[in-house]
Amino acid sequence: MSPSPILQALRLETRPAHDQLEQNAFNQQLTAGTITEAATACFLAKMHGFLAPYETRLRAQNLGPEWEIDTRQRAHLILEDLQQPAAELEICPDMPPLATWPQLLGAMYVVEGSTLGGQVIARQLAKANIPLRSYFSGYAERTGPLWKVFCHLLAQEATPTNQAEIVQSASLTFQKLDAWLNQPPS
Numbered sequence: 001m002s003p004s005p006i007l008q009a010l011r012l013e014t015r016p017a018h019d020q021l022e023q024n025a026f027n028q029q030l031t032a033g034t035i036t037e038a039a040t041a042c043f044l045a046k047m048h049g050f051l052a053p054y055e056t057r058l059r060a061q062n063l064g065p066e067w068e069i070d071t072r073q074r075a076h077l078i079l080e081d082l083q084q085p086a087a088e089l090e091i092c093p094d095m096p097p098l099a100t101w102p103q104l105l106g107a108m109y110v111v112e113g114s115t116l117g118g119q120v121i122a123r124q125l126a127k128a129n130i131p132l133r134s135y136f137s138g139y140a141e142r143t144g145p146l147w148k149v150f151c152h153l154l155a156q157e158a159t160p161t162n163q164a165e166i167v168q169s170a171s172l173t174f175q176k177l178d179a180w181l182n183q184p185p186s
Contacts, residue, residue: 006158006166007151010109013167017174024181030124040125040132044078046181047135049092051075054107057098067153068146072112077135092180096172102162105154106169110177112150115143 003011026043029035052075063069079086097103115138122136139146158166 004151004155004158006155006163009163009167010106010170014110014170014174017171017178021174021178021181024178026181030121033128035125035128035130037130037132040130041082042185043181044081044132044135045084045089045185046092048075048078048082048086049090050095050177050180051078051111052086052089052091053095054098054111057104058108061101061104066149068149071139071142071146074115074135074138077137081132081134090186092176094176094179096169096176100165101157102165103169105157105162106166106171107173108150109154109166109170110173112147115139116147119143 002008024043026035026039029039055073055075058069058072061069075086082089096107098107118136118138122133122138125131125133125136154166
């Protein structure tokens with residue numbers, strides 16, 4: 001079964017932004033085998049600053065039960081990993097626009113897709129004896145099935161009139177997340 005047109009477009013057209021995002025310092029240290037608990041905590045704090053406003057917007061969308069929005073909330077896992085209250089963490093000041101349904105779908109593609117890579121990261125952190133892995137474990141054994149459900153729902157929602165906006169939003173989400181992750185803490 002070939003991917004839907006929207007998934008094909010997303011994979012192809014967001015590839016440069018996705019590849020750029022993967023060049024962040026955390027991923028480079030992970031790949032080099034030089035990752036530390038401190039670097040992981042810094043990365044997680046940044047991810048929380050991006051996920052918190054995204055998840056607030058996602059909850060406000062009033063989606064049906066098939067989207068499993070409560071399950072897809074993961075910022076709290078970062079707080080568990082860091083043992084820090086949310087109020088102590090910075091919030092990304094330059095989020096991608098999430099005002100329209102296609103914009104939110106594009107951002108969801110990025111965030112939901114990150115659960116797949118998170119599984120790999122969790123294994124690498126385990127090998128390095130770094131305990132901060134709750135967030136990266138995603139949905140555990142449900143990660144693959146939830147990704148497939150998301151892809152199915154995305155394909156149902158994508159139309160010829162909103163596909164370009166979905167793809168543009170996904171690219172911009174990758175870019176904004178990359179800029180945020182590379183911004184030094186204040």
